[in-house]
Each structure stands twice: as C-alpha cells, then as structure tokens.
Amino acid sequence: MILIDVVMERLFVEGVGELRVQLELKTGSLTALVGPSGSGKTTLLRLVAGLDTPGQGRICVEEAVWLDTHQKINRLPQHRSIGYVFQDTALFPNMTVLENIHYAAPAGQQMLVKELIEATGLDAFVNQKPARLSGGQRQRVALARALVRQPELLLLDEPFAALDAQASQTLGQVLLQLHQTWRTTTLLVSHHQADVQALADRVIGLTQGRVETDDSMAKQSPDISLVETITHITYDETQQKWLIETPTTRLQSANPAWGQRRVGDLIKVVR
Incomplete structure (x- = not known):
C-alpha cells in the first residue's frame, strides 16, 4: 500500500x-x-x-x-x-537508445536492459540517438529507462x-x-x-x-493480443493491400494508413 x-x-x-x-x-x-x-x-x-x-x-x-x-x-x-517519465521524455540527446537505458540501469542488469528493449520494441533502434526517433519511440525509450531501475x-x-x-x-x-x-x-x-x-x-x-x-474502472475481459515489432512491410499491387509481417504473424489490410508504418514500429496482433 x-x-x-x-x-x-x-x-x-x-x-x-x-x-x-x-x-x-x-x-x-x-x-x-x-x-x-x-x-x-x-x-x-x-x-x-x-x-x-x-x-x-x-x-x-x-x-x-x-x-x-x-x-x-x-x-x-x-x-x-521511482521511475519518472516526463512529457518531453528528457532523454540525453548525445546518447543512443541503448546508452540512455544503460545509464539508468543498476550495475549487473544487462539482461533486464535487453528484456525491456525487446518488450518496448526498440531492438531496431538501439544505436539511434533521440533526434532520429519518432515521438512514440522516444516515449518508449523513456518508459524502458524508467522501468530499468525496477x-x-x-x-x-x-x-x-x-x-x-x-x-x-x-x-x-x-x-x-x-x-x-x-x-x-x-x-x-x-x-x-x-x-x-x-x-x-x-x-x-x-x-x-x-x-x-x-x-x-470496471474492466472488460481483454482481447488475447500481443504487441509485436514489424519485421517486413510491402504493398501488393494486385490485391491493393499492405502486407505486414511480425515474428509470429502475417497481416494484410487495404487501409491506406498502413502505408505510414515502418519496419521496427509496433503493431497490435489480436489472436
């Protein structure tokens, strides 16, 4: 309590x-x-x-x-x-994603850092600096950095x-x-x-x-779902659909908004 x-x-x-x-x-x-x-x-x-x-x-x-x-x-x-995630993320601009998270990690927590990078879908961005990331990606880095202290x-x-x-x-x-x-x-x-x-x-x-x-808040039974990293994305001209692959699933949609997604982004996969 x-x-x-x-x-x-x-x-x-x-x-x-x-x-x-x-x-x-x-x-x-x-x-x-x-x-x-x-x-x-x-x-x-x-x-x-x-x-x-x-x-x-x-x-x-x-x-x-x-x-x-x-x-x-x-x-x-x-x-x-405490772990504190500010609205402006407050990441170190001269450090990579990995360095930002490692900076906050207690000694000997390399496995925890790896777990959080995977859980937040940041694997493809570990060597990028904050200026190269989208707003959502920067927030995920800030979240991983806050949680690495447990x-x-x-x-x-x-x-x-x-x-x-x-x-x-x-x-x-x-x-x-x-x-x-x-x-x-x-x-x-x-x-x-x-x-x-x-x-x-x-x-x-x-x-x-x-x-x-x-x-x-009364909680409804949640969907059985995962948030996974996009590993591949293409557009099928014949079907006029976007095809997205994750480590476990292949998805397709005619929604033009899918054209804004990129490899390394996260996507919800409902089972």
Missing part, C-alpha cells in the same frame, strides 16, 4: 489556494489522475517524486517513509524508488500528449503489457480519456488541488 497525504500552497487559475490530497494506492495498481489544466496533477507527481516539498504531509511506500514533515523526514529523489512507483506525466492517434494507441498497448508483466504501482497523468479508460484501474479527478471524483 502507498499512502499519500500532502498539503501545499499553490497558485491555481482561480487564484492562490491549497493542494490538499489524501490517497491510498493499492500495490500493483494503475491509477489515472485527470482534471483541467492547472488542477495540481503534475504538482502531485512532483511531490511524490521529491522534486517539490509540501508545507506538510506524509508519503509512505509499503513500510518505508519517504516524507514526514512532522518528523522532518524527506528522502531525496534519488533515494526514492521502481516501486512509476510516475507518467502526459506520455500521450504529443503523439498522434496511432502512436498513442501503440504506446498504450506497450504500457499496459509492461504493467501487467511488472505490476509496478503506476500514477498516470493524462487528458486522453480513451487511454485512461483502457489502462486505468482507478480514475481520480482533481479540481483546484482537491479530489473531486474517485472511480474504480
């Missing part, structure tokens, strides 16, 4: 007020924070990460106390078991904001599969209602620093 109980004076759109949030997060859950811009969602993530300090509060992760203003306990960000808490700040619909869907599938595999407790800030409904176990609505709604 993760306990978050914080109070902080903050300037909202409506004027000066208090961010006052008290939450209990179930270990292994994926909770979405929603609400209008300026309602305190990113501020709450920064307080949990230790990047900002509340006027008063307490944050406990399992048995560990990360923050207790009454007892004057305030762990530094590097001493909190954090107790994963914080995601608007990871879908700058992505088109296709890249957003792909990232959502990758995130969901990683969450199901690693069971890392996750706090997701997003304005994308479709992604929130597809991913979250629980949705918390903030308005001017206060919890206004707190809803559990």
